[in-house]
Amino acid sequence: MNRTFLVRGTFFCLMVVLFLASWTAQGADSYTYNYWLETVPSAPAYRLKDEINVAGIPGVYNFGELADIHVGAHRVFIVDRIGSQVIVTDHDFEFITRITLFKNEDNRIMTEGGQQMRLTLPEGAFEAENGDLYIADSGYRDAKYGEARIAIFSEALDARGNVFYYVQGIIEKPDNFVGRTQFIPSKLVVDSAYRIYGVVPGGSEGIVVLNADGSFSHYFGTNRIRYSPIEYFWKSLATEEQLAQMALTFAPPFNNIDLDENGFIYATNSDPQSIDKVARINPSGENIIRKEGYLPPYGDLRDPLTDEQSEIIAVTVNDYGMYAILDAGKGRIFVYNFDGELLFVLGNKGRARGEFLSPNDLSWLGDDLIASDKNKGTIAVYTPTQFGQAVIDATKAYYVGDWDQAGERWLLALNYNANYDMAYVGYGKMLYMQDQYEQAMQYFKLGNARSHYSMAYNKYRAEFLSDHFAFFITPVLLLLGLVVYSEYRYHKKGGER
Amino acid sequence: MKQFWEKLIYSRYVIFHPFDGFYEIKFRDRGDASIATLFLLVNGLLAVVATQYSGFVVNHANPKHMNSLLIVFYSVLPYLIFVVGNYSTTTLFEGKGTMREIYIVLGYALVPVIATQVMAIVLSQFITADEVPIYSLLLAAGGLWFVFLVFTGLNTIHDYGFLKNLVTLAVTGFAIGVILFLILLAYSLIQELVAFVQLFTREALVRLEGWLL
Numbered sequence: 001m002n003r004t005f006l007v008r009g010t011f012f013c014l015m016v017v018l019f020l021a022s023w024t025a026q027g028a029d030s031y032t033y034n035y036w037l038e039t040v041p042s043a044p045a046y047r048l049k050d051e052i053n054v055a056g057i058p059g060v061y062n063f064g065e066l067a068d069i070h071v072g073a074h075r076v077f078i079v080d081r082i083g084s085q086v087i088v089t090d091h092d093f094e095f096i097t098r099i100t101l102f103k104n105e106d107n108r109i110m111t112e113g114g115q116q117m118r119l120t121l122p123e124g125a126f127e128a129e130n131g132d133l134y135i136a137d138s139g140y141r142d143a144k145y146g147e148a149r150i151a152i153f154s155e156a157l158d159a160r161g162n163v164f165y166y167v168q169g170i171i172e173k174p175d176n177f178v179g180r181t182q183f184i185p186s187k188l189v190v191d192s193a194y195r196i197y198g199v200v201p202g203g204s205e206g207i208v209v210l211n212a213d214g215s216f217s218h219y220f221g222t223n224r225i226r227y228s229p230i231e232y233f234w235k236s237l238a239t240e241e242q243l244a245q246m247a248l249t250f251a252p253p254f255n256n257i258d259l260d261e262n263g264f265i266y267a268t269n270s271d272p273q274s275i276d277k278v279a280r281i282n283p284s285g286e287n288i289i290r291k292e293g294y295l296p297p298y299g300d301l302r303d304p305l306t307d308e309q310s311e312i313i314a315v316t317v318n319d320y321g322m323y324a325i326l327d328a329g330k331g332r333i334f335v336y337n338f339d340g341e342l343l344f345v346l347g348n349k350g351r352a353r354g355e356f357l358s359p360n361d362l363s364w365l366g367d368d369l370i371a372s373d374k375n376k377g378t379i380a381v382y383t384p385t386q387f388g389q390a391v392i393d394a395t396k397a398y399y400v401g402d403w404d405q406a407g408e409r410w411l412l413a414l415n416y417n418a419n420y421d422m423a424y425v426g427y428g429k430m431l432y433m434q435d436q437y438e439q440a441m442q443y444f445k446l447g448n449a450r451s452h453y454s455m456a457y458n459k460y461r462a463e464f465l466s467d468h469f470a471f472f473i474t475p476v477l478l479l480l481g482l483v484v485y486s487e488y489r490y491h492k493k494g495g496e497r
Numbered sequence: 498m499k500q501f502w503e504k505l506i507y508s509r510y511v512i513f514h515p516f517d518g519f520y521e522i523k524f525r526d527r528g529d530a531s532i533a534t535l536f537l538l539v540n541g542l543l544a545v546v547a548t549q550y551s552g553f554v555v556n557h558a559n560p561k562h563m564n565s566l567l568i569v570f571y572s573v574l575p576y577l578i579f580v581v582g583n584y585s586t587t588t589l590f591e592g593k594g595t596m597r598e599i600y601i602v603l604g605y606a607l608v609p610v611i612a613t614q615v616m617a618i619v620l621s622q623f624i625t626a627d628e629v630p631i632y633s634l635l636l637a638a639g640g641l642w643f644v645f646l647v648f649t650g651l652n653t654i655h656d657y658g659f660l661k662n663l664v665t666l667a668v669t670g671f672a673i674g675v676i677l678f679l680i681l682l683a684y685s686l687i688q689e690l691v692a693f694v695q696l697f698t699r700e701a702l703v704r705l706e707g708w709l710l
C-alpha cells in the first residue's frame with residue numbers, strides 16, 4: 001500500500017516536472033547559422049518574462065496604437081500614435097504620466113490661435129543625455145509649410161509632487177531646409193551635442209540632421225543599393241533622352257534609427273534592393289558596420305531563388321556594441337555583437353503570448369529585450385536564459401577587454417549549447433591570450449574559425465620549431481658539412497676526382 | 498608484369514618530354530590504357546583524401562555532406578566526357594588519334610596533378626593563412642602542367658598544328674555541352690518514367706486491395 005503510494009507520488013512529481021519543463025521551454029526552436037550557413041538548433045537564449053498589455057496598464061486611457069518604444073535612463077516612453085499621446089512609465093512599466101497636451105513650466109496648457117496645443121499622431125520619441133524628451137510630432141501640420149514638427153519636453157514635479165512634462169521648445173521646419181524630402185520625421189535620436197537626427201519615411205536623401213538650435217545642418221548617410229547586371233547593361237546603352245524617361249533609382253529610405261554610446265548612428269531599412277539592412281554610420285556619413293559573422297547582419301539567410309529576405313524595421317544598440325534588429329516579416333529578433341556576428345535569434349509570429357502579429361519596434365532594457373506589437377497593443381519583455389546570460393556576459397567582458405572573464409563565460413555557454421561556434425572561438429581566444437596555443441587551436445577548430453586557428457598555429461609552430469631546433473638543424477648542418485668536405489677533397493686532389 | 502612496370506616508369510619521361518613521349522606511346526607502344534586508368538583512379542582517390550585530410554586552414558568541406566563515392570565519380574566523369582567529346586570532334590577534323598590514345602594522353606597528363614596534389618596535402622598540414630598562396634600556387638602549377646601535357650599530347654596523337662588543335666578543343670567544349678545536355682535530358686526522362694511506374698504500381702496495388710477486401 002505504502003509502496004504503491006510512493007511509486008504513484010514519484011510518477012506524479014515526474015509528470016509535474018515534465019509539464020513544467022515543457023511549459024518553460026518556450027522558444028526551444030531557436031537556431032543559429034554554422035560555418036556552412038546551415039541552420040543548427042540552439043538553446044533558447046531568451047525566454048518570455050512578461051507580456052504587457054499597454055491599454056491595461058493602470059492609469060492609461062484613450063489608448064490607440066503602439067508606434068514606438070524608447071527606453072531612457074529611468075523611464076520607458078511608449079508612443080501611442082492613434083491616441084496622440086506618449087505614455088511614460090518606469091522600467092517596471094508602472095504608469096507615471098502621459099504626455100498629450102503641451103504644458104508650460106507652470107503646468108498650464110499652452111494655446112495657439114485660441115486652440116489647445118497637443119500632440120498629433122506622434123511616431124517617435126527619444127530621451128537626450130540631459131533627460132529632455134524629443135518627440136516627433138509627425139501628424140502636426142504647420143501653417144507656413146504644412147509639415148511636421150519636433151517637440152522638446154522636460155520633466156518636472158507639480159505642486160502635488162506628481163511628474164509632468166512641460167514644453168521646452170518646439171522645432172518646426174527650418175527655413176534653411178533644402179532638398180525634396182518633406183520635414184516629417186518619424187523616428188529620431190539626439191546625440192551628445194544635441195544635434196537631432198530624424199528619419200523621414202520615403203526620404204531618399206538620407207537622415208535629416210538639425211543643429212541644436214533647430215536649424216538645418218545636412219543630410220546624412222545614404223544607402224547603397226544592389227545593381228542588377230541587366231539593368232546596368234541597359235542603362236549603359238541608353239541615350240540621355242532615354243535615361244531621362246526611365247524610372248529613377250532612389251536610395252532606399254531608412255525606417256528606424258538608434259544611437260550607440262560612441263555617438264554612431266545605427267539605421268535600418270527594409271528595401272529589398274539595399275545591400276545593408278542595418279548601417280552603422282560614422283560622422284562623415286559612411287557605413288562602418290562590421291561584418292565578421294558567417295552572414296552579414298541582415299537577418300535570415302537570403303533565399304537565392306526567391307530572393308526572400310528579412311524585413312528589418314527596427315534596431316536597438318546597447319553600451320557594449322550589441323545590437324538587435326527586428327524582422328517584421330517573420331517576427332524574429334536577431335541579436336548581433338559588435339563584430340556583426342549573430343548571437344541569438346528569438347521570437348516568431350503567432351497569436352500566443354509573447355508571439356508577434358505585427359512587431360514594429362524593439363529596445364534594450366538592461367539585458368532584457370522589449371518589443372512592441374502594433375496590432376496586439378502589447379509589449380513583450382524577453383529576458384535572457386542562463387545560456388543567454390552567459391553569452392551576454394562573455395560579449396560584454398570581451399568588449400571591455402576582460403579576456404579571462406570572457407573565456408570563462410564562453411565555457412559556461414558551451415555547457416548549455418555545444419552547437420555554439422562563437423563560444424568555442426571565444427574560449428579559444430582566452431587560451432590564445434594565455435599562450436596555450438595548442439588548446440587554442442583545438443577550440444578554434446571546433447569553432448570553425450580558420451583565421452584564428454591559423455594565428456594560433458603560427459605561434460604553436462614557432463614554439464615547436466624553437467623547442468626542437470636541434471632536430472631540424474642537424475640534417476642541415478650534416479648536409480653542409482658533406483658539401484664542404486667533398487669540395488675540400490676535390491680541391492685537394494687538384495681538380496681531379 | 499615487368500612490361501607494365503616499365504610502362505609505368507616511362508610516364509616520368511612522358512611528363513618531361515611530352516612530344517617525344519606521346520609519339521613513342523602512339524607508335525612504339527611505350528604506354529598503356531591500363532596505366533592511364535590507374536592514374537585516373539588514383540586522382541579520384543586523391544580527391545577524396547584531399548577533402549578529408551587537407552589541412553584545416555584550407556579545408557572548407559562540410560564533413561556532414563562528405564560522400565567519397567560521389568567525389569570519385571565527379572572527379573573521374575569529366576575526363577571521360579572529355580575523351581568522348583574530343584574523339585567525336587577530332588574524327589570530323591581528320592584527327593589521327595583513336596579514342597584509346599586520347600584516353601592515354603589524359604591519364605598520363607594527370608601525373609603532375611597527382612604529384613602536386615600529394616605535395617599540397619602534405620604541405621597544407623603545416624601552413625598558416627598567410628602561406629595559403631604557396632599552396633594555391635603549387636596546385637595551379639600542377640593544373641597548368643596538366644593543360645600543357647593535354648595540349649601537346651593531343652597535338653602529337655592527332656598530328657595537328659597549334660591552331661587546329663585550339664579549334665578542335667573549342668569544338669570539344671561545345672560537344673561536351675551537348676553531351677551534358679543529353680545526359681540531363683535522359684536523366685529527367687528516366688526519372689519521370691520511374692515516377693510513372695511507381696505511381697502506376699501504387700495505384701494498381703490500392704485498387705487490388707479494394708477488390709480483394
